[in-house]
Amino acid sequence: MKRILSLVMVVLLTFGVVSLGGCGSSKTTSDGSDTKELNFFQWTEYTPQSVLDSFKKKYGITVKMSNFSSNEEMIAKLQAGGLSQYDVVVPSNYAVKGMIAQNLIQPINKDNIPNFQNIDDSFLNRDYDPGNKYTVPYLSSPVVLAVNTKKVTKTITSYNDLLDPSFKNQIVVVDDERPIIGAALLATGHSLNDTNENDLQEAERWLKKLRPNIKVFDSDSPKTSLISGECSIGLIYNGEAALAIKSNPDIKIVWPKEGISGLTIDNLCIVKGTKHEKEAEMFINYILDPKVSKLISAEYPYTNPNKAAHSLLAKSYLDNPASNIPFDKIKSSELLNDVGASLSQFDRIWTEFKG
Template sequence: MKHTKKLSAVLLAAAFTAGTANAAEKLSIYHWFEYIPQELLNKFTDETGIEVTMDTFDSNEAMLASLKAGAMGSYDVAVPSDYMVKILLDSGMLQSFESSELSNFDNIDGPWKDPSFDPGRKHSVPYQWGTTSFAVNRDVYSGDINTTDMLFNPPAEVQGKINVLDSQGELILMAQLHLGLEQCSTNRDDVKKLDALLQESKQHWASFNSDGAKDVLVSGDAAVGQIFNGFSTKAREEGANVEYAFPKEGYVAWMDNVVLLKDAPNRASAIAFMDFMLEPENAAAVSNYAQYKAGVTGAEAFFEDTIKNSPELNAPDGSPDGTFIQACNQEAQALYDAVWTRLKK
């Protein structure tokens, strides 16, 4: 599918630019899978005459590994999540721009103008934001689901029918929220408690699956599944009787961002794309496609009703705010890597 998308983007871009006399400018995007509608890429090519090619990745870490293994210099923009923006920035893999270069810079929504992962928004612009918690099949379990006990101390009905994400960051943060621990803590008792909890809970889990997180809920293989809120919406729309939880202990919040990569071969095209994505109508087009919210002022006006009324996007009153994953230092990360390896031993 990755190649089909890339190919169709190239073909369409070629079709649009065939008529123009000038040699076409290019833009190379490194993006998550299934995260941008093809029509929007066509619209960008239509408006700017810039040819778009796109490759996709399935996790922030996979993207980092690929960039480190030599893909730097071949992409103009990438779409990492919050903590990965910080990691890229600290590794010197991003380049800065001036807010004046983007005519739509002021469209960035208030809370997202000065995030901790990119102070002052000098290297990134918002793409979409959402939450990661879990969805529960209401045919199987009818009790209170707004607690992380559903994953770490599950009721009998769902034991052995739980899918968790095969992703260290999201699973460990949920466990830390369950125990009320600080992220990136190197306190020995904290790490031991976390390790013990994961070892104990694993017996109740059926699988570790990220790309299939939605499918296992739709097929009924899993009664509880850790999942991004937009995927939970899609599972519901595909007929699964699932409800998305906002646990009282907390849940994961994230924001994906378009970043300007260092050594971008087409810097001007990259700036044009970032500006394009800050248009409320375009940001809303992604929201309508992916079922997340955009960090762009005015995008709400273009949201479909499914988003305005979505139970996955609108936390009930009294729910805590989501927690962002922190990028740990080397010492702490080594501990959590060890915990993760022990979990899957």
């Protein structure tokens, strides 16, 4: 997970050698007509294909979706020519400021997105994009603590409880440095976004104590280890936890007293220089339609910021504490933010921690 630009790429971006050309495309069919395409760069397992198909049916625009597994991967691809390949991307909040500074995304005309009004205020006007000039909240995927209560008899109330030697080789964590180092920072009494060298060293020592208890690093499907019984505790994305709970009701969500270790808001953004701005706005507005938003959460049960969709969501979603995190908890929780030049220190800690 790197966000470090090579010197060559910085020079290319600075002098405009990397094209900022249109990100969509048109193809000519056999009968000579044009078929519009919109290129969507999205997290793995985060938008159902059925939603893309229904958008095409309504507007005649084919959405081609490519996937990434980390913000760092997504940014690197945009920097390496992706500005000419994609129209809409979905960065997490802590990546947004850097993407704005690097001219990777452009302001959004919300007059063309009337469904923006469906987003709950808890997700809006956060410090990564005051006024939501560049971003439209899509879903929130905080890292939550999931525990198989049938296998774990000890009461867990704190991240520090995870250091118990009896949990050796029982924990699955997302392969994502910021929320896991964030848990260490919270456990040692610091902010998720603390960059003080001494505080990071303290968090690193905490992680070394945790390491023997971690059996699996998995960002793609961490629920699998919990459902199979391979692991009994997980620090995993809430949508994955929700699916695990659905498969095994013995799995419960624990809210550590220190707070959420990896709260993020993932956002729909328009790539800088797209030639399909109108189509991109249509697509974002479509995603925010309550009925469409319901379909997204039905398949991928992450926290949905669309308050208008909540009256349509199934009882199984609303009753699942991993999916339906109260909006007031979102509003009061600290978000993972960009740590700037200190990211290299986080990278080092993570690399050495994983071994």
